[in-house]
């Protein structure tokens with residue numbers, strides 16, 4: 434039976450165009466981009482193009498993009514880098530309780546070295562309250578970091594309002610946009626963002642590459658000290674192969690955003706599940722303010738992982754973490770107030786460019802059999 438991949442929030446395949454653009458870097462374009470001779474200059478040009486392509490997607494300048502090894506490194510650079518460089522201004526950071534571990538754990542680390550962190554909660558749809566963030570601001574607050582879209586539910590946060598609030602209070606604003614880039618339009622200027630994280634493998638670029646937007650004028654301490662690569666913010670000869678792939682992926686994402694009908698497919702999926710399962714299915718996340726590709730559904734009274742195990746051709750995720758054989762309710766759903774009875778039945782389906790209506794209909798049929 435043909436396999437079905439509905440786990441694009443976990444990782445995406447490489448776009449064929451991305452593979453093509455990377456090929457010459459495996460053979461002919463081997464120079465060090467810092468070298469001044471022909472071999473270096475040609476690679477430097479490719480890197481420059483890639484940086485420009487990433488910047489265009491975010492609506493910023495290419496000198497505001499630094500390449501990293503992925504979303505986790507970009508988040509660590511933003512949080513630790515900003516904290517260590519700006520510590521004399523204050524030691525307080527505001528974030529949310531539903532961030533990815535790549536934000537929560539750097540925050541926990543900073544708490545061990547003199548930082549104070551407020552973790553704001555979310556409502557039943559997984560959205561933070563801007564008022565609650567405002568109330569958490571103190572004279573010591575230097576940074577607000579709130580993810581743009583949640584990886585499990587797809588719920589989008591009101592980053593424009595949070596950006597306004599941060600700007601009004603002279604506080605830097607970072608957003609982990611690993612899940613939203615390429616799925617919805619993101620404009621760092623309109624959202625008053627000072628820093629923003631991208632993860633390549635969520636948008637049809639390779640794994641092991643990402644980027645951090647750092648607004649002109651924002652100062653960071655690098656995580657990796659060395660030579661002056663990436664505007665002095667990340668030492669080490671650039672991963673030109675993967676950066677060029679990310680650049681192309683960003684160019685493709687821009688074109689895709691304009692002709693994207695993935696939201697219609699997700700709506701069709703949700704309609705079909707409601708038709709077949711009625712009140713036995715519940716949506717996790719905001720009904721409208723959600724990534725167009727993400728459908729997180731509770732199969733009430735069931736265990737999501739058991740349903741998935743019964744459908745081996747389907748790649749999808751549960752929101753729950755498996756520890757030593759036991760399945761636990763996802764901390765994100767827990768924060769949203771979803772009960773264990775309901776939330777243990779959660780399955781996250783995340784669609785992508787190659788997903789089809791036929792696949793969705795087949796998955797609904799397979800779930801009916803497995804149910």
Ligand SMILES: Cc1ncc(COP(=O)(O)O)c(C=O)c1O
Pocket residue numbers: 443502503504505506533535580582583584609611612632633634641642643
């Ligand atoms: C919201 C979010 N942030 C950060 C990351 C980490 O990205 P990477 O795997 O590129 O380090 C992920 C990946 O799962 C994510 O979903």
